[in-house]
Amino acid sequence: MNRIEGRVKVTGLATYAAEYPVEGVAYCYPVQSTIARGRVTGVDAGQALAMPGVLAVLSVEDPPDLAEDADPELALFRSRDVVYRGQLVAAVVAGTYDQARAAADAVRVAYQPQAHDVRLRADHPDLYRPETVNPNLPPDTDKGDVEAGLAAAASAVDVTYTTPPLHNNAMEPHAAVAVWADDGRLLVYDSTQGASGDRDSIAKTLGLPAGQVRVVSRHVGGGFGSKGTTRPNAVLAALAARAAGRPVKVVFTRQQMFDLTGYRTPTVQRLRLGADADGRLTAVEHTAYVQSSRIVEFAEQAATPGRVMYATPALRTAHRLVRLDVATPSWMRAPGECPGMYALESAMDELAEAAGIDPVELRIRNEPTTEPDGGLPFSSRSLVTCLREGARRFGWDRRDPAPGLRREGEWLVGTGVAASTYPARRGPSQATATVRDGDFVIRVAAADIGTGARTVLTRIAADCLGVAPDRVHVELGDSDLPAAPVAGGSMGTASWGSAVVRACEALRADGGEGSADTTEEVKADEELARHAFGAQFAEVRVSSVTGEIRLSRLLGVFAAGRVLDARLARSQFVGGMTMGMGMALMEETLTDDEFGGFLHRDLAQYHVPACADVPAIEAVWIDEQDGLLNPMGSKGIGEIGIVGAAAAIGNAVHHATGRRVRDLPITPAKILA
Numbered sequence: 177m178n179r180i181e182g183r184v185k186v187t188g189l190a191t192y193a194a195e196y197p198v199e200g201v202a203y204c205y206p207v208q209s210t211i212a213r214g215r216v217t218g219v220d221a222g223q224a225l226a227m228p229g230v231l232a233v234l235s236v237e238d239p240p241d242l243a244e245d246a247d248p249e250l251a252l253f254r255s256r257d258v259v260y261r262g263q264l265v266a267a268v269v270a271g272t273y274d275q276a277r278a279a280a281d282a283v284r285v286a287y288q289p290q291a292h293d294v295r296l297r298a299d300h301p302d303l304y305r306p307e308t309v310n311p312n313l314p315p316d317t318d319k320g321d322v323e324a325g326l327a328a329a330a331s332a333v334d335v336t337y338t339t340p341p342l343h344n345n346a347m348e349p350h351a352a353v354a355v356w357a358d359d360g361r362l363l364v365y366d367s368t369q370g371a372s373g374d375r376d377s378i379a380k381t382l383g384l385p386a387g388q389v390r391v392v393s394r395h396v397g398g399g400f401g402s403k404g405t406t407r408p409n410a411v412l413a414a415l416a417a418r419a420a421g422r423p424v425k426v427v428f429t430r431q432q433m434f435d436l437t438g439y440r441t442p443t444v445q446r447l448r449l450g451a452d453a454d455g456r457l458t459a460v461e462h463t464a465y466v467q468s469s470r471i472v473e474f475a476e477q478a479a480t481p482g483r484v485m486y487a488t489p490a491l492r493t494a495h496r497l498v499r500l501d502v503a504t505p506s507w508m509r510a511p512g513e514c515p516g517m518y519a520l521e522s523a524m525d526e527l528a529e530a531a532g533i534d535p536v537e538l539r540i541r542n543e544p545t546t547e548p549d550g551g552l553p554f555s556s557r558s559l560v561t562c563l564r565e566g567a568r569r570f571g572w573d574r575r576d577p578a579p580g581l582r583r584e585g586e587w588l589v590g591t592g593v594a595a596s597t598y599p600a601r602r603g604p605s606q607a608t609a610t611v612r613d614g615d616f617v618i619r620v621a622a623a624d625i626g627t628g629a630r631t632v633l634t635r636i637a638a639d640c641l642g643v644a645p646d647r648v649h650v651e652l653g654d655s656d657l658p659a660a661p662v663a664g665g666s667m668g669t670a671s672w673g674s675a676v677v678r679a680c681e682a683l684r685a686d687g688g689e690g691s692a693d694t695t696e697e698v699k700a701d702e703e704l705a706r707h708a709f710g711a712q713f714a715e716v717r718v719s720s721v722t723g724e725i726r727l728s729r730l731l732g733v734f735a736a737g738r739v740l741d742a743r744l745a746r747s748q749f750v751g752g753m754t755m756g757m758g759m760a761l762m763e764e765t766l767t768d769d770e771f772g773g774f775l776h777r778d779l780a781q782y783h784v785p786a787c788a789d790v791p792a793i794e795a796v797w798i799d800e801q802d803g804l805l806n807p808m809g810s811k812g813i814g815e816i817g818i819v820g821a822a823a824a825i826g827n828a829v830h831h832a833t834g835r836r837v838r839d840l841p842i843t844p845a846k847i848l849a
């Protein structure tokens with residue numbers, strides 16, 4: 177299907193958070209800490225308050241009324257402690273945006289600085305093992321005897337990879353407009369991946385009952401995880417509106433987003449793999465070093481993919497975390513699997529070379545019958561089919577494995593492969609289906625963050641009701657609608673779709689109104705290993721003169737259950753693969769050791785792929801029947817496209833040049849070095 181909201185989007189009529197016309201709206205501009213660690217000893221707002229249009233200055237000098245148990249990330253202006261550079265220490269509310277920004281510049285903040293430490297290292301003395309890693313997994317697993325497996329291996333690798341901090345950089349900045357009604361109800365137009373959860377979290381932060389807050393987010397211009405949790409823009413707008421006695425709008429700038437809306441942790445990952453003479457794994461060890469802030473613990477599960485991917489008698493995975501003077505890392509497209517599979521799939525390529533076995537064949541030989549770590553049966557697993565189909569489409573059988581051999585003028589040409597995986601989960605959701613003027617109305621507080629959720633839910637409902645899609649009207653993006661989980665973890669469609677199907681079934685049985693709550697249904701789901709899989713094939717051309725790397729082809733073959741809409745699915749896969757290309761070759765936020773915070777703060781410095789960078793990107797899928805997932809038989813597809821893409825490209829760069837760059841991104845400077 178074409179996107180239902182496509183027309184309003186391309187004609188500029190779709191309303192994003194900052195665009196709702198609100199009578200008498202004022203503007204709020206943040207003041208951010210200029211030190212990375214220490215205390216705010218004083219905030220002098222005198223000059224700012226005297227400037228034109230200024231309505232209020234918020235700061236730690238007059239801490240706002242917030243719930244005692246508020247999330248420390250959202251408890252704005254309550255503590256004088258500065259724990260990272262860029263932290264919100266004050267904010268100015270004024271009649272116009274320019275007045276607020278000018279006055280924010282005039283707020284004088286005095287600090288007592290302390291020495292800071294912003295650098296993740298695998299030998300950091302403060303590394304520790306967290307109790308759990310996201311999303312509530314054991315930090316370490318240990319099966320069999322890894323040392324014996326490595327000692328007995330015919331070939332082995334012991335390699336360390338690093339990945340830099342990465343920023344989500346959704347196209348629409350984080351923004352919110354807060355409106356307090358006379359009866360004390362708060363309306364927030366927010367840019368969020370989940371209106372229900374956002375409503376709950378704003379209410380909790382402000383110490384209000386959830387019923388007193390409403391979040392509206394009908395159109396969202398991307399999030400990639402950075403809008404999966406409530407961000408300070410929403411709380412700041414609410415506090416500023418309360419202080420000013422007027423509705424208030426907050427729109428973070430791109431530079432503020434680099435500090436205030438999350439990023440993917442940098443990682444250091446050590447992989448030790450061994451294989452016997454036939455290429456069967458004898459041991460897999462994956463250790464991931466990641467960072468968090470001093471505010472809250474966020475432990476990215478980068479070492480977990482080995483628990484899912486390959487058969488091995490000995491498997492050890494471990495996470496070590498260090499709390500630094502940095503902003504808290506957060507969710508970014510395929511958290512865990514994305515950096516983790518970069519390292520594992522690069523190491524598999526190095527093992528294939530060491531063992532003299534084709535890298536596609538090496539993976540096929542290590543296909544497990546049950547989940548390698550837990551031993552659970554798979555609901556379905558089509559990795560081998562993806563690898564074979566990808567190899568066939570790509571022309572893999574014509575590949576000479578020797579690196580650095582193919583040259584066209586100044587260009588060295590190489591190809592690489594890597595596998596993809598991502599969990600296929602679902603969560604409880606509510607939905608209703610009703611009849612209106614002979615048409616059907618579906619209500620669910622789902623979020624369409626640009627993925628096409630509105631469209632795919634229309635199609636799911638139309639299928640279930642047996643009517644044409646144009647007779648179905650989906651209402652989403654509003655916390656007053658039936659409660660629904662976040663558009664995250666690649667589980668939006670599976671979760672909301674389950675509730676929509678049940679509501680439509682109830683409507684068909686009853687005739688008037690159908691409502692559904694899948695809490696019990698989801699709770700009763702059998703314990704199984706549910707994952708999508710894929711295989712990515714890359715061809716790169718590397719200039720022997722400048723070190724420039726051009727991705728000339730990227731093919732992804734995915735197995736993700738039943739694909740509900742081909743056009744929307746292709747868009748998700750291609751988008752993820754493109755983001756994986758950015759991770760491989762461009763994306764990197766430099767950390768500022770001297771002053772703390774980040775040196776890269778905008779899209780001039782933080783490079784993302786443009787259309788011209790991806791001349792031939794192709795996503796296909798195999799038809800996978802899996803009746804053990806949800807009523808649609810679908811697996812999530814929002815994240816798997818990024819998983820494995822960077823490894824496939826890095827493996828291709830090695831094949832082209834004979835050089836193995838183990839520190840992302842793979843830049844011309846690293847090639848020339």
Ligand code: MOS
Binds near residue numbers: 401508663665
């Ligand atoms: Mo995604 S990082 O689960 O929003």
